[in-house]
Amino acid sequence: MLTFKNQKVLISGASSGIGYSTAYLLNSLGVNTVLLGRNKSKLEESMSKLKHPDNASIIVFDFLSDVSIKDELRQSVADSGAFSGFVHSAGIDSAKPYKLLKSQDFDTMNKLNITAPFQVVKDLLHKSVFSPEGGSIVWLGSVMGSLGQKGKIAYTSSKAAVDGFVKSLALELAGKKIRVNSVAPGIVETPLTDELFSKTTEENIKAIEAMHPLGLGKPEDVANLIGFLLSDQSKWVTGTTHFIDGGYHIQ
Amino acid sequence: MNKEEFYTQISDLLELEGELETNDSTLIEDVLEIDSLAHITLISFVKDELSFDLKAEDFSKFNTLSDLVKAIGESKFA
Numbered sequence: 127m128l129t130f131k132n133q134k135v136l137i138s139g140a141s142s143g144i145g146y147s148t149a150y151l152l153n154s155l156g157v158n159t160v161l162l163g164r165n166k167s168k169l170e171e172s173m174s175k176l177k178h179p180d181n182a183s184i185i186v187f188d189f190l191s192d193v194s195i196k197d198e199l200r201q202s203v204a205d206s207g208a209f210s211g212f213v214h215s216a217g218i219d220s221a222k223p224y225k226l227l228k229s230q231d232f233d234t235m236n237k238l239n240i241t242a243p244f245q246v247v248k249d250l251l252h253k254s255v256f257s258p259e260g261g262s263i264v265w266l267g268s269v270m271g272s273l274g275q276k277g278k279i280a281y282t283s284s285k286a287a288v289d290g291f292v293k294s295l296a297l298e299l300a301g302k303k304i305r306v307n308s309v310a311p312g313i314v315e316t317p318l319t320d321e322l323f324s325k326t327t328e329e330n331i332k333a334i335e336a337m338h339p340l341g342l343g344k345p346e347d348v349a350n351l352i353g354f355l356l357s358d359q360s361k362w363v364t365g366t367t368h369f370i371d372g373g374y375h376i377q
Numbered sequence: 378m379n380k381e382e383f384y385t386q387i388s389d390l391l392e393l394e395g396e397l398e399t400n401d402s403t404l405i406e407d408v409l410e411i412d413s414l415a416h417i418t419l420i421s422f423v424k425d426e427l428s429f430d431l432k433a434e435d436f437s438k439f440n441t442l443s444d445l446v447k448a449i450g451e452s453k454f455a
Binding site: 225 | 390413414416417418420421422425432433434
């Protein structure tokens with residue numbers, strides 16, 4: 127049984143997919159859950175479907191266009207106390223062969239996967255915002271951060287950067303009892319995957335499915351691992367990338 | 378970009394020169410069979426250059442490159 131002592135967790139990309147499943151799991155286990163996303167109505171709808179919506183709130187924020195989240199975080203602390211965790215689950219898909227890839231494609235991918243959420247973490251870790259007792263940060267990487275795939279140069283390089291990012295941040299934050307880990311899922315059945323599959327053929331989709339010995343994942347499969355990494359039971363786990371891919375990367 | 382430039386760009390991107398002549402009557406299935414990345418390449422190219430969203434399943438509706446141009450909209454090819 128996972129336990130969460132006085133926890134309040136901010137989750138990006140919480141309107142759907144892995145982010146929403148994580149929010150649902152944590153909220154069900156009594157964690158104060160703050161859903162972060164671009165679209166207010168989608169966030170409100172997602173929050174209304176949680177088991178305990180009265181123990182949840184939303185923050186509207188776009189990593190690609192908004193600059194600061196300080197005011198929203200301070201208001202949240204005033205409303206329901208300090209944060210003890212962050213899950214960065216917001217993501218976009220990109221499939222372009224090298225001939226069409228531009229430097230802006232890398233910029234967009236890296237901004238969403240690393241630099242913009244890093245600024246959120248900096249604001250989150252301010253002593254007036256984050257719990258002095260420490261906490262846990264979980265980043266969504268990808269099995270593609272360790273493998274290659276045609277058409278995914280910007281995506282794979284950015285997800286590979288996540289693995290290095292969590293190692294160094296974990297070392298810097300260990301003294302504050304804040305753990306930092308990433309999870310590296312294979313293909314999970316989410317709206318983002320639907321978008322990816324719409325650009326490829328039925329034959330390729332079957333080939334991708336065949337690469338997962340245990341089949342494609344469900345968002346809740348990944349949420350369960352994220353939940354563990356946020357829980358009191360993972361207090362000795364930090365700086366590590368955790369594969370959860372139905373056996374994809376071991377072949 | 379006019380229609381001829383569009384066809385030339387497709388030919389360059391997919392390295393069709395010597396393999397396939399690109400014009401109105403070029404068969405889409407021949408273009409897509411040239412490279413395993415052809416679907417993604419065409420979808421990305423059309424999105425970036427002509428702001429038109431294609432899906433892989435759309436290609437089954439086209440017989441020739443001319444059909445693709447008509448679906449995107451002749452007016453987009455100045």
